[in-house]
Amino acid sequence: MIVALLALQLGSLVAPAYACGCGAMVADRAQRIGVDRETSAxxxxGRTEEIVMRFTVRGNAERAAWIMPVPSRADVALGDGALFDELDRLTRPEHRDRHYFWPRGDDWPFADRDMDGAGAAPPGASAADVGVVGRERLGPFDVARLTATDPKALSGWLEQNGFELSGRLATELKPYVEQEWEYVAVRLAPDDEGTVLRGELDPLKIRFASDRLVYPMRLSRLAQTPQSLGLYVLADHRMEPRDTIGGARPEVRFAGPIQPEGAVAGLTGGRGRVYLTALDQEFPEPSRIDGDHELRAVSDTPYREIVYTDRLLTVGGGIPVWLLTVSGVLMVGVATAVAVRVRRQRAGVRSAV
Structure with a gap:
């Protein structure tokens, strides 16, 4: 699995905020929270998009808020935690043995111990400017779905509900307001008072109408540390980003048709075969991120990473083929020399007679 790693701190003690690959995380005034890992499917x-996200967090925050912009009205539900384990299994590299003939440094007689030479590799406005279109409790999450006509209004609403956003984050929200996007605001709060948000959180599934496959990334430009993005994309065809949006070239870890089962089938609605693409992308300088990812269909060429393990060629319970070959050649040589000598001796005896 290839899976994506994020540790993104923004703001100060007054207004701490953490960008994620898909949204922004904020905590209370004197507390800290960081996203160590975000995995998204x-x-x-072609008409509807669903994003399932699972966060692994650290810090000392007892509660936090996460904000994600979406292009249309969104439905929010808890996701299936087994989804990512299944996707990881489907996309893991294929392992193959690659044999070599002559012994190497870790093989006898060069080493005292027998090793297989394994080469395994690693995958200031009022709240009236904000409309609350829905609110529900999902496990440890208090989920609000919002509309906003002004980015400052969104900040104001969140502050009234116990959180503070930096001015930079409000600025980065402005393009979404101009495009009339909406927001999913999630309040992360454990059921037990005094419990710190730490470790792997329950996954969230966000569903909204969209005639294009878009993955919000703009807020990640606020990050002060390099970003990593990992995506599992399930669609009718192989999907890849239209451009780099300021990061390194996206890398395809897996591409191919699959027959969904279990949690994957639950996400695809029980439809037949779908095309799965697993993508990784690095953002060494997050400030260069200049937009959201829009993915497009490309040629359905399959791809799977192959990890080779180099092994010494052996037979019959581990006997090196090179040793048998050398021994055989020596035995043939000795036998040939003996035969030649015997013939010569017999020829000498016949000549003497």
Whole structure:
């Protein structure tokens, strides 16, 4: 699995904020929270997009808020935690043995111990400017779905609910307001008072209408440390980003048709075969991120990473083939020399007679 790693701190003690690959995380005034890992799976059928996210967090925050912009009205539900284990299994590299003939440094007689030479590799406005279109409790999450006509209004609403956003984050929200996007605001609060948010959180599934496959990334430009993005994309065809949006070239870890089962089938709605693409992308300088990812269909060429393990060629319970070969050649040589000598001796005896 290839899976994506994030540790993104923004702001100060007054207004701490953490960008994620898909949204922004904020904590209370004197507390800290960081996202060590974010894994996302995206399902798109040409009309509707679903994003399932699972966060692994650290810090000392007892509660936090996470904000994600979406292009249309969103439905929010808890995701299936087994989804990512299944996707990791489907996309893991294929392992093959690659044999070599002559012994190497870790093989006898060069080493005292027998090793297989394994080469395994690693995958200031009022709240009236904000409309609350829905609010529900999902496990440890208090989920609010919002509309906003002004980015400052969104900040104001969140502050009234116990959180503070930096001015930079409000600025980065402005393009979404101009495009009339909406927001999912999630309040992370454990059921037990005094419990710190730490470790792997329950996954969230966000569903909204979209005639294009878009993955919000703009807020990640606020990050002060390099970003890593990992995506599992389930669609009718192989999907890849249209451009780099300021990061390194996206890397395809897996591409191919699959027959969904279990949690994957739950995400795809029980439809038949779908095309799964697993992508990784690095953002060494997050400030260069200049937009959101829009993914497009490309040629359905399959790809799977192959990890080779180099092994010494052996037979019959581990006997090196090179040793048998050398021994055989020596035995043939000795036998030939003996035969030649015997013939010569017999020829000498016949000549003497």
């Amino acid at each position: 995206v399902r798109w059928d």
